[in-house]
Amino acid sequence: MALKLYKPTTPTRRHTVLIDYRKLTKKSPEKALTENVKYSAGRNTRGKQTVRGKGGRVKRKYRVIDFARDKHDVPATVEAIEYDPNRTAFIALLKYADGERRYILAPQGLKVGDEVTAGEKAEIKLGNSLPLKKIPAATYVHNVELLPGKGGTMGRSAGTEIQIQGGAKGYVQLKLPSGEIRLVREECYATIGTLSNADNKNKKLGKAGRKRKMGVRPTVRGVAQSGATHPHGDGQGKSGRHGTGGPAKDKWGNPVGKRTRRNKRTNKFIVRRRPNKNGRKSKKYKTII
Numbered sequence: 632m633a634l635k636l637y638k639p640t641t642p643t644r645r646h647t648v649l650i651d652y653r654k655l656t657k658k659s660p661e662k663a664l665t666e667n668v669k670y671s672a673g674r675n676t677r678g679k680q681t682v683r684g685k686g687g688r689v690k691r692k693y694r695v696i697d698f699a700r701d702k703h704d705v706p707a708t709v710e711a712i713e714y715d716p717n718r719t720a721f722i723a724l725l726k727y728a729d730g731e732r733r734y735i736l737a738p739q740g741l742k743v744g745d746e747v748t749a750g751e752k753a754e755i756k757l758g759n760s761l762p763l764k765k766i767p768a769a770t771y772v773h774n775v776e777l778l779p780g781k782g783g784t785m786g787r788s789a790g791t792e793i794q795i796q797g798g799a800k801g802y803v804q805l806k807l808p809s810g811e812i813r814l815v816r817e818e819c820y821a822t823i824g825t826l827s828n829a830d831n832k833n834k835k836l837g838k839a840g841r842k843r844k845m846g847v848r849p850t851v852r853g854v855a856q857s858g859a860t861h862p863h864g865d866g867q868g869k870s871g872r873h874g875t876g877g878p879a880k881d882k883w884g885n886p887v888g889k890r891t892r893r894n895k896r897t898n899k900f901i902v903r904r905r906p907n908k909n910g911r912k913s914k915k916y917k918t919i920i
Contacts, residue, residue, distance in 0.1 A: 647837030
């Protein structure tokens with residue numbers, strides 16, 4: 632999908648870069664595949680604010696996506712490629728041979744009229760969903776399951792691609808976009824292709840109003856606040872994270888910027904962790920293969 636630039640008639644327009652949606656299908660979402668979303672703006676059931684920086688946003692309907700692709704060996708035709716306000720990638724409306732309709736994540740290059748299918752007998756073709764053991768090495772996939780039958784949980788954002796690097800002993804080795812190499816059961820399903828809307832990372836909203844419509848309120852820096860409000864505040868000049876106050880902290884004094892993974896139970900499935908921000912070699916684990 633191409634990017635859309637504007638004439639520099641204002642300072643905002645000069646730097647605005649948005650996605651050009653003219654090639655998408657112009658239609659309302661399939662009513663039977665939508666649900667209402669209750670938006671709480673960062674407050675819990677008691678009305679107490681638990682997430683800061685959230686506010687009012689434009690109303691949106693949730694599109695029910697078929698992440699599991701569990702309708703096997705039934706061909707489906709792509710009826711539409713649509714915009715989804717709940718995710719960065721585009722979605723495709725499928726009409727199966729028996730008349731049922733479902734939404735799936737649209738891979739890059741999928742067009743209206745294309746035919747896709749899912750199952751062990753499906754061919755290696757864009758948009759088809761197969762078990763990992765049936766997909767050859769070096770193929771790029773998305774919407775990968777971690778548990779058989781649970782539905783895809785990895786590789787679901789715009790432009791994402793996961794490379795298959797072969798397998799043995801019932802597991803397939805995958806290289807994730809972060810650089811991490813991970814083992815997944817060979818019975819898990821994945822969809823062929825790279826996800827659509829790869830230019831989403833190049834988008835520049837240009838003005839605060841667009842961010843407010845997404846439900847994001849302004850964020851005040853910690854160093855601009857008082858010492859009673861934030862650990863980075865106060866001081867004759869730079870203090871907190873910029874001075875002798877130690878590493879960066881959040882509003883409640885907890886360190887930020889640290890990795891929070893503490894799930895040792897699944898370390899055996901990680902062949903190599905993603906590289907850290909200093910460029911040092913990532914940690915290797917003892918794997919089950």
